Amino acid sequence: MPPVDHQRQRRILSILVVSAILIWIDATVLGIALERLADPVTGLGATPGQLQWAVGVYSLFFATALFAAGALGDRYGHRTVLMTGMTVFGASSAWAAWADGPVSLILARALMGIGGAMIMPTSMAIIGWTFPPERRAGAIAAWSASAGIGVATGPVLGGVLIDHFWWGSVFLINLPLVAAGLIGTALVVPNPRSPQRRRLDPLGLGLSTLGLLGVAYGLIEGGQRGGWGRWQVWGSIAVGVLLVAGFLFSEWREHQPSFDPRLFRNRRFAAGNFALAALFLTVTGQSFYLTFYLQGARGMTALHAGLLSLPGAVGVVVGAPLGARLARRFGVAVVAGTALAAFALCHALNITFAVDTSLIWFCVVGGIAGTAIGAAVAPTTAAVIGALPMDRIGAGSAVNNAIRQVGSVLGVALLGTILSNVYQHKIASSLDDLPAAVRETAAGSAEATRRTAAAIGRPDLVQSANDAFIQSMHIAATVAAACALLGAVALAWAFRTNRSESAAPATTAPAAAASATGAPVPMPAAPVQEASAPDVA
Numbered sequence: 001m002p003p004v005d006h007q008r009q010r011r012i013l014s015i016l017v018v019s020a021i022l023i024w025i026d027a028t029v030l031g032i033a034l035e036r037l038a039d040p041v042t043g044l045g046a047t048p049g050q051l052q053w054a055v056g057v058y059s060l061f062f063a064t065a066l067f068a069a070g071a072l073g074d075r076y077g078h079r080t081v082l083m084t085g086m087t088v089f090g091a092s093s094a095w096a097a098w099a100d101g102p103v104s105l106i107l108a109r110a111l112m113g114i115g116g117a118m119i120m121p122t123s124m125a126i127i128g129w130t131f132p133p134e135r136r137a138g139a140i141a142a143w144s145a146s147a148g149i150g151v152a153t154g155p156v157l158g159g160v161l162i163d164h165f166w167w168g169s170v171f172l173i174n175l176p177l178v179a180a181g182l183i184g185t186a187l188v189v190p191n192p193r194s195p196q197r198r199r200l201d202p203l204g205l206g207l208s209t210l211g212l213l214g215v216a217y218g219l220i221e222g223g224q225r226g227g228w229g230r231w232q233v234w235g236s237i238a239v240g241v242l243l244v245a246g247f248l249f250s251e252w253r254e255h256q257p258s259f260d261p262r263l264f265r266n267r268r269f270a271a272g273n274f275a276l277a278a279l280f281l282t283v284t285g286q287s288f289y290l291t292f293y294l295q296g297a298r299g300m301t302a303l304h305a306g307l308l309s310l311p312g313a314v315g316v317v318v319g320a321p322l323g324a325r326l327a328r329r330f331g332v333a334v335v336a337g338t339a340l341a342a343f344a345l346c347h348a349l350n351i352t353f354a355v356d357t358s359l360i361w362f363c364v365v366g367g368i369a370g371t372a373i374g375a376a377v378a379p380t381t382a383a384v385i386g387a388l389p390m391d392r393i394g395a396g397s398a399v400n401n402a403i404r405q406v407g408s409v410l411g412v413a414l415l416g417t418i419l420s421n422v423y424q425h426k427i428a429s430s431l432d433d434l435p436a437a438v439r440e441t442a443a444g445s446a447e448a449t450r451r452t453a454a455a456i457g458r459p460d461l462v463q464s465a466n467d468a469f470i471q472s473m474h475i476a477a478t479v480a481a482a483c484a485l486l487g488a489v490a491l492a493w494a495f496r497t498n499r500s501e502s503a504a505p506a507t508t509a510p511a512a513a514a515s516a517t518g519a520p521v522p523m524p525a526a527p528v529q530e531a532s533a534p535d536v537a
Contacts, residue, residue, distance in 0.1 A: 223267020
């Protein structure tokens, strides 16, 4: 591609930043609407399982479509795929805004995930083609910094809209950004193509998507009434695991796979990705239950809940550069391992949250958790990619992003299911005196119990619902803390050598910048579906 002058480079970067902000805002804004979506009068009357799907299906399709999006960009031009992705994202946002039921919303969110997957890797590829090596790292850093804007403004802006308009208005935020992005892209952005075109790998795409769908369906279905003993639960999990195993086997046999499992023979790459997956699993699951804690058990408005996410967002912004700097001095095992252990401790401190807990304490825990996330993700991502030979960095970056998305999918499925199961067990004794039909309706979730209490004039059930929810939240938080702690142990073990070997090499800076600054916000307020940075190659 012909060289691009500096002025046009700046215009191109500003347009790509707009498209990135679009993704980050959408990644945080849905959580603010969850409580409203569960309401049958002002929302869609969605069940806990349907809300889990609305959150998780986005990450699932984002993860599985990433590789195909990059290959399509190589074949047809990255601007073409970028504009297609923005169009899909905008159309599916309008569909989600006016969805007439939970199933329609879930399908719209799945399509949004596909659109997001087409936006992210093509944006990175355009930066790689447009900017010379000496300016590329700075451009990626500026592009990645848009994550901070999105995760900070998404919950607050969503809270304002929810408090003044209907729940679907949170998705209309995307439409003006899509319009601006499409116009700017068409006028300014070039359409580079790779001379070496990657194959599309439809078999891998199908096996990975169906496999993750099966596992997620089984986990979410296990949290519904009837529990884990049904064949639909274990059958779908077993089939999903088999399909994922088939996907890994097929990729292992490929000479140039989309997802290269051979990379996991590297101890640091494997353990680092496990740690990152554990982190995203816990933060996504935690964000799911803290949304209902703030707006349900504590009765806060959407705006107030959104404002409580800001300490976590600030913590991520502060922690990412701090962690990268400290890791160069003390090593990844010490810095990122300690940060992930601190993050596990913050999850454990969720057991101190009650209906009347001081919001100052809540913000302190959220701020520390955010700083720990930034300090863990930035050096770990750089070190994981830096553990590979130069000719494998592109493939490793793609695998790293997919693994983190999978962690997000499993987080909302696993921790959301634990929350539902424990709540149904804890509330059962308080509903024994109700007629069977009423009891069945009230036992589904804390929101359902509160609605039933209002309908039948039983205010005592509201307190019972809050107590049962707090107890179930504490159990979910304990499991989340254990998962994060396992990640910290794996990280400390894999990078336990001297600091010069542990620190990430400078050659990985662009990949690290793209991934590290896009860490999710530790909730406080809204679920984060981390739309991870794509393959730099």
